[in-house]
Every structure is written in structure tokens, then in C-alpha cells.
Amino acid sequence: MRRLIAFGIIFLLVLAIGSQGALAQKIKEVSRSAVPTEDLFVGEKVHIDVVVLKEVSSDLTDRTTLNLSTSLIDPIWDIKMENASSWAYQDTKRNWEFNLEFDHSVYDTLTIGLSGTAPEVGKKEYYHLMQISIGDEAITEISAYVTTDEINKVLASIDRAEERIMIAKDDIKSAEDAGVPAAMLEASKGFLNSAEGSWGRAKVLYEVPDMGASKQAAEDSYGEATRASDSARAAIETYEGQLESNTLIKYGIIAGILILLLIVLVITLKKKAWDRLG
Numbered sequence: 001m002r003r004l005i006a007f008g009i010i011f012l013l014v015l016a017i018g019s020q021g022a023l024a025q026k027i028k029e030v031s032r033s034a035v036p037t038e039d040l041f042v043g044e045k046v047h048i049d050v051v052v053l054k055e056v057s058s059d060l061t062d063r064t065t066l067n068l069s070t071s072l073i074d075p076i077w078d079i080k081m082e083n084a085s086s087w088a089y090q091d092t093k094r095n096w097e098f099n100l101e102f103d104h105s106v107y108d109t110l111t112i113g114l115s116g117t118a119p120e121v122g123k124k125e126y127y128h129l130m131q132i133s134i135g136d137e138a139i140t141e142i143s144a145y146v147t148t149d150e151i152n153k154v155l156a157s158i159d160r161a162e163e164r165i166m167i168a169k170d171d172i173k174s175a176e177d178a179g180v181p182a183a184m185l186e187a188s189k190g191f192l193n194s195a196e197g198s199w200g201r202a203k204v205l206y207e208v209p210d211m212g213a214s215k216q217a218a219e220d221s222y223g224e225a226t227r228a229s230d231s232a233r234a235a236i237e238t239y240e241g242q243l244e245s246n247t248l249i250k251y252g253i254i255a256g257i258l259i260l261l262l263i264v265l266v267i268t269l270k271k272k273a274w275d276r277l278g
Helices: 002-023 151-175 182-207 211-277
Strands: 025-035 047-055 063-069 075-080 088-093 098-103 110-118 124-136 137-147
Touching: 047 088, 047 137, 047 211, 063 151, 075 098, 151 182, 151 211, 182 211
Parallel strands: none
Antiparallel strands: 025 047, 047 110, 063 098, 063 124, 075 088, 075 110, 124 137
8 A cells, every 4th residue: 555655656746747847848939030150250230030939839828937138239129929819019128138928828929039239259259149048948049159350360370280280290200100210300399399389378378368479379389380390301301311322332332342352353363364374
């Protein structure tokens, strides 16, 4: 009997939790249009044309509290609630964040438009342009990166420096695989270490953010990585030249020995001929 009661209590708890989860989804997004899909620039005018939300069931009669928020500067929200009979409520809000009561007994559709200006940023940032939530659950999220030309140039410089470092590492590896002695690669590895250090500083300075110093550090890194590559390639050429020179010397010695043996042989044969004549 106790087991049956315990099972019943657990069943009711599960049912209650499940019902609460179902009720949380009383309204959902069904469509959107004219939504930004690319990076935004600081000060750029942004317009989200339409986001449409509908209640999940026509049987609902209670209210849903929606939280609307944005990171846009000087936002203007256009809000329209309507029902199948075209009875509508319209309003305009200029808040960054506010709550909106949706009465299911009166309305079944919520249409929202939003315009504003992309905010100031010190580095490339990811912002919620529009977020609509029920409690802790977001039912609509529209986001984009906000940046500037200067920030993009700094990021490009950091990326180029990283690519150049990878090329330098490959050049040093090729030199090692070719048998270049470690002593001949010390300068190249020194340049590489310096390039990696400057690249790390560029990333740290970007996060500060200090775009001017970050770009300079990235350019320094690129230059040092280029010197690392040039040094490694020069080491390969020098080493191959030494090998070629050593090969020529070796063959020259062999040829000299052969010539000397030939001379000795000729002298010996002539001496034997003279001895016979004498």
C-alpha cells in the first residue's frame, strides 16, 4: 500500500512538472523578415521589419508576460496584438527593456518591429538586437556582431601574422628534415619565438582594447615571422651549397688520387722498359 501511495505521489509530481513545462510554451515565434544577417558597423541604422508570434492553442484564456530587450541605441518598438476578428492593439515603446502582457482571451497573434542604431564597441562584439523571453526561456533571439573598419583591419593583421607564423614553422621543419644542423637554424628559431611573442601581445592588446598597439604588435609579428622563414630558407641553401662543395672536393680528391696512381703506373712501366733495354 505504501509503495502504491509513493508511486502515486511521484506520478503526480512528474505530471505537474510536465504540465508546467507545457504551459511555458503558450506562445512561439512563427516567422520573421528583414533581419540583419551580416556584421553591423557602429552607428549603422538597424531595422527588423517583422517578427510574428502566435499562441500555441486557441483554448488559452490566461495571460503571458513577455520580456522584450535590445542592445540597440535609441530603440523604437512597434507592437501590434490582434485576433482572428482583426481587433487589434497597437503601441510604440522606446525602452531598451520592458515587459508586455499578452492576453490570450483577447489576442492570438503578436507582431513586433524594431529599429535603432548599432552601439559603440571597443572591439568586435556579439549583441542581441532583439530578445523576447518568457521567464528564463528565450523564444526569439536575433543577434549580430558589431564592429568598425579599424577593428576589422586589426583582426585581419592578427590573422595574417598567424598565417605567416605557420609558414615559418613549416620552413623550419623543412630545413630540419633536410638535415640542416641545429646551429644553422638558431637565428630562424629566434625570429619565430619573437614572432609568436608579438602575436600573443597583439591578441592581448586587442582584448584591452587598444587597437593601435594591437595592430602594431601584429605587424611586428608578421615581420619577425617573415625573417624566420627567410633565415630558414637561406640556411637550406647554405647547407645544400656546403654539401655540393663537399661533394666536389671529395670527387676532386678521388680524381687526384686516380691521376697520381696513373702517373706512378706509367713511371713504373717506363722504368721496367728501360731496365730491359739496358
